[in-house]
Amino acid sequence: MGKVIWHTTLSLDGFIAGPGGRMEWINGHSGPPPELFRAIVESLGAVLAGRRTYDEGISAVGGKVYNGAFSGPLFVLTHRPPGHPDPAVTFTGGDIREVMQTVREAAEGRDVAVLGADTARQCLDAGLVDELVVHLVPALLGDGVRLFDSAGEDWIDLSATSLETSGDLANLRYRVGPRRSPTGDRPAALRPR
Amino acid sequence: MGKVIWHTTLSLDGFIAGPGGRMEWINGHSGPPPELFRAIVESLGAVLAGRRTYDEGISAVGGKVYNGAFSGPLFVLTHRPPGHPDPAVTFTGGDIREVMQTVREAAEGRDVAVLGADTARQCLDAGLVDELVVHLVPALLGDGVRLFDSAGEDWIDLSATSLETSGDLANLRYRVGPRRSPTGDRPAALRPR
Numbered sequence: 001m002g003k004v005i006w007h008t009t010l011s012l013d014g015f016i017a018g019p020g021g022r023m024e025w026i027n028g029h030s031g032p033p034p035e036l037f038r039a040i041v042e043s044l045g046a047v048l049a050g051r052r053t054y055d056e057g058i059s060a061v062g063g064k065v066y067n068g069a070f071s072g073p074l075f076v077l078t079h080r081p082p083g084h085p086d087p088a089v090t091f092t093g094g095d096i097r098e099v100m101q102t103v104r105e106a107a108e109g110r111d112v113a114v115l116g117a118d119t120a121r122q123c124l125d126a127g128l129v130d131e132l133v134v135h136l137v138p139a140l141l142g143d144g145v146r147l148f149d150s151a152g153e154d155w156i157d158l159s160a161t162s163l164e165t166s167g168d169l170a171n172l173r174y175r176v177g178p179r180r181s182p183t184g185d186r187p188a189a190l191r192p193r
Numbered sequence: 194m195g196k197v198i199w200h201t202t203l204s205l206d207g208f209i210a211g212p213g214g215r216m217e218w219i220n221g222h223s224g225p226p227p228e229l230f231r232a233i234v235e236s237l238g239a240v241l242a243g244r245r246t247y248d249e250g251i252s253a254v255g256g257k258v259y260n261g262a263f264s265g266p267l268f269v270l271t272h273r274p275p276g277h278p279d280p281a282v283t284f285t286g287g288d289i290r291e292v293m294q295t296v297r298e299a300a301e302g303r304d305v306a307v308l309g310a311d312t313a314r315q316c317l318d319a320g321l322v323d324e325l326v327v328h329l330v331p332a333l334l335g336d337g338v339r340l341f342d343s344a345g346e347d348w349i350d351l352s353a354t355s356l357e358t359s360g361d362l363a364n365l366r367y368r369v370g371p372r373r374s375p376t377g378d379r380p381a382a383l384r385p386r
Contacts (some may be wrong), residue, residue: 012327012351012365013341014207024375025348124333134205136329138351138367140317142343148206150335155218158205158331160361168353170363172205174331182217 002045002111003130004100006120006176010134011141016117018144021056025139030167032135040133041069045107048100048123050116051078052145054089057115063088065115073106075099077119096122117145124148124156129176132158136170154181195238195304196323197293199313199369203327204334209310211337214249218332223360225328233326234262238300241293241316243309244271245338247282250308256281263306266299268292270312289315310338317341317349322369325351329363347374 008016009026017023031037047065049058054076058065063086065074074089077099081091090106092099100123103112114120114129123129148156157177164171201209202219210216224230240258242251247269251258256279258267267282270292274284283299285292293316296305307313307322316322341349351367358364 010205011348012203012207012325012367013339014205018348018375019346022346022375025350025373028350132205136363136365138353140341140343140349140351142341142348143345146206148333148335150333152336153212153215155204155211155335156333157218157221158333160331160358160363163358163361163363165353165356168356170329170353170356170365172329172363174205180218182211182215 002043002104002107002109004112004114004123004128005040005131005133006114006123006129007040007133008115008117008120008135008147010136010147011139012136013140013142014147015141015144016147018141021052021145025141026137029137029139030169032169032171033164033166036164036166036171037066038069040113041066043111044070044072044113045110046073046075046103047113047115048075048077048103048119050119051076052118053116054078059086073103075103075106077122096126096128100126100128117147121148121150124176131161132174132176134172134174136172138168154179156180195236195297195300195302197305197307197316197321198233198324198326199307199316199322200233200326201308201310201313201328201340203329203340204332205329206333206335207340208334208337209340211334214245214338218334219330222330222332223362225362225364226357226359229357229359229364230259230262233306234259236304237263237265237306238303239266239268239296240306240308241268241270241296241312243312244269245311246309247271252279268296268299270315289319289321293319293321310340314341314343317369324354325367325369327365327367329365331361347372349373
């Protein structure tokens, strides 16, 4: 069975976008290495994107995912499908486990990419994310859309599987580990699959 | 003249400490490589720490900075010096530029390390930080003390000077660049030195 990969660009201080989704801060920095980019895209059988990512990062650039390199099934998680439906997209909502089940079936055994912080957080909370691939950009934003927002003292442990650099970018790949707390490990989220 | 180096441990999602300054999340992960650690400490002529870093990371561990590897002048930025003075520390406050001038003089031409997010932000705002050294730990905290908090659309551009890995840690060194905004570069902060 394929993996669920949360794939994102990230500022050094933990933002995936500036205020209002602005992305000018990535300009002037290296892009991800073409081999890594190609390897990820070729592993994918489906993509699950958040509504903000769809509106600002996919629909706004001609409906292209991964600059057009990915042409498989695209699902967008939203409570309010747009008035003008996009025939290339399946708008979906409801229980995140059921949504992911549908997306995984569409992926036909290949990997699923999750794009967007809010969608990724829902998947993380449900224990549905296997890996996290981050392209770390040298910028301090101080404000914007955070990679991960979750109140309280517990944290999610990661284990590094690949740490590479390309130009001024750090390309980091992690396996998502258990949720931990200062008073001991918490039981992992139920993994119904 | 020595450089001012903001030196910190960081979670992948941009926190230097958990809620209440908790640091259990670094346990079980690699430490910084000894050569890099030694090179930084040997370059230092003085350390400027924030009050929280002093209380929780220095005073609480027997007054040791860098596990005792650094024994030079230690300054702590605070508006409220502790009731029981620490003879090994100079408590200081007021205009951050004047504070840094004093710390630099104590460093006698060697580098200055800045420890603590709030102190670093004040130094950054005044254009006083030359470099940022980060040990990036594979954990998602979601809550705690943020590396950098600054409202608005502008950001600080960094340029990578060294990106290395050791175990599951990414050790990243950046030169601090200009403050930018979506509508063009903003003038850099005054640099009175």
